[in-house]
Amino acid sequence: MxxxxxxxxxxxxxxxxxxxxxxxxxxxxxxxxxxxxxxxxxxxxxxxxxxxxxxxxxxxxxxxxxxxxxxxxxxxxxxxNMYWFLVVRPDLDVERTTLARITNVRIGAAPGPDLGLRRLLAAEGLDIAAAGVTIEPVRGADAGNVSFGVTAAQALADGRIDAFWANGMGAEVAVRRGVGRVVVDARRDASPASLFTxxxxxxxxxxxxxxxxxxxxxxxxxxxxxxxxxxxxxxxxxxxxxxxxxxxxxxxxxxxxxxxxxxxxxxxxxxxxxxxxxxxxxxxxxxxxxxxxxxxxxxxxxxx
Incomplete structure (x- = not known):
């Protein structure tokens, strides 16, 4: 099987x-x-x-x-609990408490998991389209035997995206390489979003x-x-x-x-x-x- x-x-x-x-x-x-x-x-x-x-x-x-x-x-x-992380480039001016005010940010997210982020941001009061926030797949993440999170961490390091929504491995790689910092740990988040999926x-x-x-x-x-x-x-x-x-x-x-x-x-x-x-x-x-x-x-x- x-x-x-x-x-x-x-x-x-x-x-x-x-x-x-x-x-x-x-x-x-x-x-x-x-x-x-x-x-x-x-x-x-x-x-x-x-x-x-x-x-x-x-x-x-x-x-x-x-x-x-x-x-x-x-x-x-x-x-x-929901098990993805929002990881941003270190210089991006955003914190867990200021998600509703982000603008013009490119976020990498896989189809399916992206829905958790969209609902989380909506619950925070962010109008994604009006804020100029894009949530899209990361180029290359669908090629062969790759990890979305690790691929997203590399895209963040390369400046192709400003943030990503992905698994703990992707977050770990980005943080250890110094190319990203965690803004949301959905699994441990105190909001209702932790129970979305x-x-x-x-x-x-x-x-x-x-x-x-x-x-x-x-x-x-x-x-x-x-x-x-x-x-x-x-x-x-x-x-x-x-x-x-x-x-x-x-x-x-x-x-x-x-x-x-x-x-x-x-x-x-x-x-x-x-x-x-x-x-x-x-x-x-x-x-x-x-x-x-x-x-x-x-x-x-x-x-x-």
Whole structure:
């Protein structure tokens, strides 16, 4: 079976990456291949159409391909809370408390994740178009086996953008190189934006129905990865050295160590309510959805 992530060299979907690379899914009885498919909007369409079996991506991604939550359901969280950072060039005059006053700023953001930033800025009172703020993909981020965040950090260093909205790895690289500073850490933000979305494992209702053993093995493999990484974040280095470029391989354990407190598989009713409201406010769907529409009942019975 195939499990896809929309960004490989990152911490965003790391419990899923580790569950495959460290053999936890295999030990649960699931023979799975890990692939990269960017952006997440394309990946969820591939999931809906049966080209892949599992997707580790943004929890709001299903409604890009399935606005009524008829085909795709979440199997569990990879971690709690929205997980992107707003990183700006060091000389840019903007802070978390002054987001509503930014003007004429070029922000790099991937399709799908960009929606979290747009809603966050709107909630702060910023009229993006009137302020001359552009939020667009970063050139080159869709080429081959690359990381959006690391590519965005390089674009910031080159002066091609003024800021980017991306994962913790991209933020770490930019800060350590001295080419960027963090203005928003969405996961730890005190505003309602922290609950807009979260990283999750998902599958189609068809796979959940027809492959119950494989689905259960995937859920258990993720739980094992979360547990092992909480106990020893240093395991992330082994995964990084197998899959990442050299610099990012040596950084990933530090990034994961900061995240492990959020490594919980259970999805709360509050998280689903906020997720549904986020998708509605963003115009991705006009309907309402209940907890069991969004989250597979077969999966949440396995979390305990």
């Amino acid at each position: 195939r499990l896809v992530v929309p960004d490989l060299v990152s911490n965003s979907y790391f419990p899923a990456i580790a569950a495959v690379e460290l053999g936890f899914m295999r030990e649960e009885g699931l023979d799975v291949e890990l692939d990269l498919l960017f952006p997440v909007t394309d990946a969820v369409a591939a999931l809906r159409d049966g080209a892949i079996d599992f997707l580790a991506g943004s929890a709001h991604a299903p409604v890009y391909a399935d606005p009524g939550w008829q085909d795709v359901q979440l199997l569990g969280a990879l971690a709690r 979260f990283p999750a494992l998902m599958a189609t209702r068809r796979t959940i129905r027809d492959e119950p053993d494989a689905t259960a093995a995937a859920v258990r493999g993720i739980a094992r990865a979360q547990s092992e990484l909480r106990a020893d974040p240093g395991l992330a280095t082994d995964v990084g050295r197998a899959l990442f470029p050299a610099m990012e391989a040596e950084l990933i354990a530090d990034v994961v160590a900061r995240d492990v407190g959020f490594y919980e598989q259970a999805i709360s009713p509050e998280a689903v309510s906020s997720l549904v409201e986020f998708t509605r406010a963003s115009g991705l769907t006009s309907g309402d959805a209940g907890y069991d529409d969004v989250v597979s009942p077969a999966a949440h019975k396995l979390w305990a």
